[in-house]
Amino acid sequence: MSxxxxxxxxxxxxxxxxxxxxxxxxxDFLRKMGMAGVGMSAFAAxxxxxxxxxxxxxxxxxxxxTPEDVANFLREAGKPFAGTTIRYTSExxxxxxxxxxxxxxxxxxxxxxxxxxxxxxxxxxxxxxxxVQGQLGTYDLYYLDQAxxxxxxxxxxxxxxxYADKPDLAMPGFDFDxxxxxxxxxxxxxxxxxxxxxxxxxxxxxMYRKDILEKHGIAVPKTYEDxxxxxxxxxxxxxxxxxxxxxxxxxxxxxxxxxxxxxxVWGHGGSIFDADKMFSGNDAxxxxxxxxxxxxxxxxxxxxxxxxxxxxxxMGASGQIALCQSWAxxxxxxxxxxxxxxxxxxxxxxLQGPSNLRGRDxxxxxxxxxxxxxGGSSIALSRYSSNIDAAWLFMQxxxxxxxxxxxxxxxxxxxxxxxxxxxxxxxxxxxxEGSGTTRHLGTVLETINNYMASxxxxxxxxxLANNEIPTELGKLLTGQDxxxxxxxxxxxxxKLVDQQVAEAELR
Amino acid sequence: MSTVxxxxxxxxxxxxxxxxxxxxxxxxPWLFPCISLLLVFGxxxxxxxxxxxxxxxxxxxxxxxxxxxxNWSRLWADERVWDALQVTLTxxxxxxxxxxxxxxxxxxxxxxxxxxxxILRALMTxxxxxxxxxxGMMFLLMYDGSFGVISHALYDLGIxxxxxxxxxxxxxxxxxxIIVDVWQWTPFMVLIMLAGLRALPKDPFEAAAIDGxxxxxxFFKLTLPMMSKIIALAVLIRGIDLFRVFDYVKxxxxxxxxxxxxxLTAYTGTIYFKSANFPFASTVAIFTLLVVLIVANVFxxxxxxxx
Numbered sequence: 001m002s003x004x005x006x007x008x009x010x011x012x013x014x015x016x017x018x019x020x021x022x023x024x025x026x027x028d029f030l031r032k033m034g035m036a037g038v039g040m041s042a043f044a045a046x047x048x049x050x051x052x053x054x055x056x057x058x059x060x061x062x063x064x065x066t067p068e069d070v071a072n073f074l075r076e077a078g079k080p081f082a083g084t085t086i087r088y089t090s091e092x093x094x095x096x097x098x099x100x101x102x103x104x105x106x107x108x109x110x111x112x113x114x115x116x117x118x119x120x121x122x123x124x125x126x127x128x129x130x131x132v133q134g135q136l137g138t139y140d141l142y143y144l145d146q147a148x149x150x151x152x153x154x155x156x157x158x159x160x161x162x163y164a165d166k167p168d169l170a171m172p173g174f175d176f177d178x179x180x181x182x183x184x185x186x187x188x189x190x191x192x193x194x195x196x197x198x199x200x201x202x203x204x205x206x207m208y209r210k211d212i213l214e215k216h217g218i219a220v221p222k223t224y225e226d227x228x229x230x231x232x233x234x235x236x237x238x239x240x241x242x243x244x245x246x247x248x249x250x251x252x253x254x255x256x257x258x259x260x261x262x263x264x265v266w267g268h269g270g271s272i273f274d275a276d277k278m279f280s281g282n283d284a285x286x287x288x289x290x291x292x293x294x295x296x297x298x299x300x301x302x303x304x305x306x307x308x309x310x311x312x313x314x315m316g317a318s319g320q321i322a323l324c325q326s327w328a329x330x331x332x333x334x335x336x337x338x339x340x341x342x343x344x345x346x347x348x349x350x351l352q353g354p355s356n357l358r359g360r361d362x363x364x365x366x367x368x369x370x371x372x373x374x375g376g377s378s379i380a381l382s383r384y385s386s387n388i389d390a391a392w393l394f395m396q397x398x399x400x401x402x403x404x405x406x407x408x409x410x411x412x413x414x415x416x417x418x419x420x421x422x423x424x425x426x427x428x429x430x431x432x433e434g435s436g437t438t439r440h441l442g443t444v445l446e447t448i449n450n451y452m453a454s455x456x457x458x459x460x461x462x463x464l465a466n467n468e469i470p471t472e473l474g475k476l477l478t479g480q481d482x483x484x485x486x487x488x489x490x491x492x493x494x495k496l497v498d499q500q501v502a503e504a505e506l507r
Numbered sequence: 508m509s510t511v512x513x514x515x516x517x518x519x520x521x522x523x524x525x526x527x528x529x530x531x532x533x534x535x536p537w538l539f540p541c542i543s544l545l546l547v548f549g550x551x552x553x554x555x556x557x558x559x560x561x562x563x564x565x566x567x568x569x570x571x572x573x574x575x576x577x578n579w580s581r582l583w584a585d586e587r588v589w590d591a592l593q594v595t596l597t598x599x600x601x602x603x604x605x606x607x608x609x610x611x612x613x614x615x616x617x618x619x620x621x622x623x624x625x626i627l628r629a630l631m632t633x634x635x636x637x638x639x640x641x642x643g644m645m646f647l648l649m650y651d652g653s654f655g656v657i658s659h660a661l662y663d664l665g666i667x668x669x670x671x672x673x674x675x676x677x678x679x680x681x682x683x684x685i686i687v688d689v690w691q692w693t694p695f696m697v698l699i700m701l702a703g704l705r706a707l708p709k710d711p712f713e714a715a716a717i718d719g720x721x722x723x724x725x726f727f728k729l730t731l732p733m734m735s736k737i738i739a740l741a742v743l744i745r746g747i748d749l750f751r752v753f754d755y756v757k758x759x760x761x762x763x764x765x766x767x768x769x770x771l772t773a774y775t776g777t778i779y780f781k782s783a784n785f786p787f788a789s790t791v792a793i794f795t796l797l798v799v800l801i802v803a804n805v806f807x808x809x810x811x812x813x814x
Contacts, residue, residue, distance in 0.1 A: 125780065125781065126780035129780060251761070252764050252765050253777070254761070302669070303675060305764055306675035460782075462783070463566060463783060463784070466781040466782075467777055475765035475766060476765075477764075478676070478677050478763070478767070479677060480677045480765030
């Protein structure tokens with residue numbers, strides 16, 4: 001569905017009035033704004049007390065019974081810590097939002113209170129940075145994006161070791177081997193240490209509007225070339241109707257742009273670092289990837305250069321875009337019962353690049369080039385916490401098989417645990433259209449197991465990925481610098497990155 | 508039991524034994540609380556930042572080594588610092604001109620005792636009580652390319668294109684943020700100017716009127732010269748404040764698009780929070796402080812501002 005201008009404005013006004021008069025919740029207000037194509041930034045959403053707008057979550061599905069053996073363990077193990085309060089700060093990802101709804105179950109069993117601060121990703125990084133710098137222990141648990149794994153590795157406790165060292169606090173049947181091996185390697189492992197437990201796995205897949213592709217007789221793209229042709233054709237044909245070929249998360253200086261860019265580089269056979277640990281985004285493949293991305297920008301809504309993942313999600317939910325290679329966790333919201341485009345989005349594995357992938361021995365810092373960029377996160381136990389044991393109990397509960405499955409049912413995100421994919425509750429929904437669908441999880445699992453790409457593991461990557469790289473890319477994409485010359489931009493990034501790598505004595 | 512009352516001489520001797528700076532007649536005991544607060548909350552952070560600038564930090568190992576020149580040489584070579592300085596100076600200069608001009612015009616209009624104008628003067632101060640972050644949010648929504656009222660009005664007037672959202676376009680983003688600052692802080696100028704206008708003596712204006720001077724001539728020949736000290740003070744106060752702008756930029760553009768709205772304080776925050784390079788962030792902060800001190804001192808000398 002696409003709104004006519006007048007209807008859209010009327011809809012927005014009515015929704016705003018409903019929200020002001022407390023007839024609808026903040027979440028419903030944000031959802032309606034998403035339907036109307038209102039591009040709010042993460043900060044805006046956060047300021048309204050909301051969260052990353054990934055659509056209608058079937059919260060009712062999250063509630064259930066903690067398995068009896070786990071409940072008994074928590075009642076017994078939690079006794080000494082009753083009354084303790086543990087603190088955790090996280091981005092507003094689907095699992096965190098669901099966990100925030102479920103935490104009372106944990107408190108009822110253990111008497112341990114849990115405070116979860118939900119803030120935009122950049123604020124999570126800022127809070128964690130300050131906490132470890134002063135070794136403050138303000139937060140007992142950290143939400144760590146995969147790009148920060150190496151940065152914070154020394155500040156966390158290896159959960160496997162803690163599990164072995166504290167048998168009294170070891171949850172029965174926790175089963176570390178059940179965590180997906182590629183996810184552990186790509187998200188939580190740094191130099192043989194688990195910095196935390198895998199908690200969230202947004203991963204790039206290809207999503208497309210089947211109705212628009214059928215209308216124009218376009219086959220589902222398999223390669224970057226197919227994708228470009230389809231995007232250009234649809235923009236040319238549908239722009240007058242307010243529909244673009246694709247939408248991007250190209251906000252300058254934001255990690256979302258770095259994610260888009262690295263996907264484009266890998267997709268064109270490039271890499272971020274070479275085997276000598278020199279920045280290689282400025283080689284032929286890297287520049288080709290960036291030029292491809294710049295062409296996409298011409299076929300995307302103008303607001304793409306101000307959009308992060310929230311904005312991109314809203315583009316898809318409002319029917320503004322027809323194809324999108326981005327986070328799989330967008331999919332359930334786009335197909336939820338109250339979505340303007342319910343049942344119209346489909347998912348398939350990520351695009352195959354025109355060149356061969358660069359091998360892992362040809363890149364540096366443990367980078368994994370592949371077709372599907374993963375943006376996962378870990379939940380990690382702070383070394384500086386004064387409530388480590390209580391936090392460890394919560395962490396085990398949050399990442400237990402049952403809770404991970406229930407979070408998936410309610411939030412539509414992909415589970416970290418292999419067993420969840422075969423859980424009857426998940427399988428039951430695999431043909432469902434509408435809220436709580438799991439019909440995308442097969443593609444997600446295939447992508448994780450076969451196509452998962454991962455960014456470099458290095459202690460200064462959090463800074464590079466959130467500052468230097470997306471800022472210089474932003475200058476190029478918004479015309480502030482480089483006169484549209486992708487190579488010049490990449491050369492400047494190479495200079496900045498290589499200088500920092502040398503200063504950090506990482507080469 | 509008897510008590511011995513000390514004589515007046517003895518009391519005087521006892522008092523003499525106390526250090527003079529501890530006696531109630533000395534100003535130091537009275538100034539001590541104020542000085543303590545200034546030292547702890549004013550001077551200490553600056554000294555601590557200065558101390559930080561002397562260390563080279565390895566962001567990977569977090570090891571800091573004493574190297575007083577390192578961060579300053581890095582700052583000198585960092586193009587973003589100079590871009591940010593340029594944005595900051597532009598922001599300050601444009602905003603101060605607009606705020607001063609509008610503030611004076613509005614003050615002149617409101618400088619009357621006609622019925623109802625006291626309410627108008629009170630209403631003028633409303634933007635001042637809105638927190639800057641909230642102001643930024645309000646304007647973020649009004650500038651929104653999809654439904655923002657300002658954007659729509661500008662589209663309808665043919666001033667901007669739908670393909671160029673105000674805050675996502677390099678040529679318009681900085682001005683869009685400055686306008687928000689002007690909206691919020693022009694009332695401050697109005698208040699200062701009104702106070703100045705009300706304090707002006709009437710006689711010169713009456714004499715000028717008798718001599719046949721027009722209102723415009725009276726404004727430029729009498730009002731402005733007599734208000735010059737107040738104007739200079741207001742410009743100084745707002746100028747320093749504008750130089751430190753952070754909130755609107757953070758909320759509305761997060762320094763973008765590109766670095767088109769990145770001010771020195773915003774860049775300091777980026778280095779601190781995203782790159783965790785605290786010594787270098789401190790160096791940029793001290794650099795900002797130095798620039799403010801230099802510009803403010805030149806201004807004070809040129810315009811002979813007195814406090």
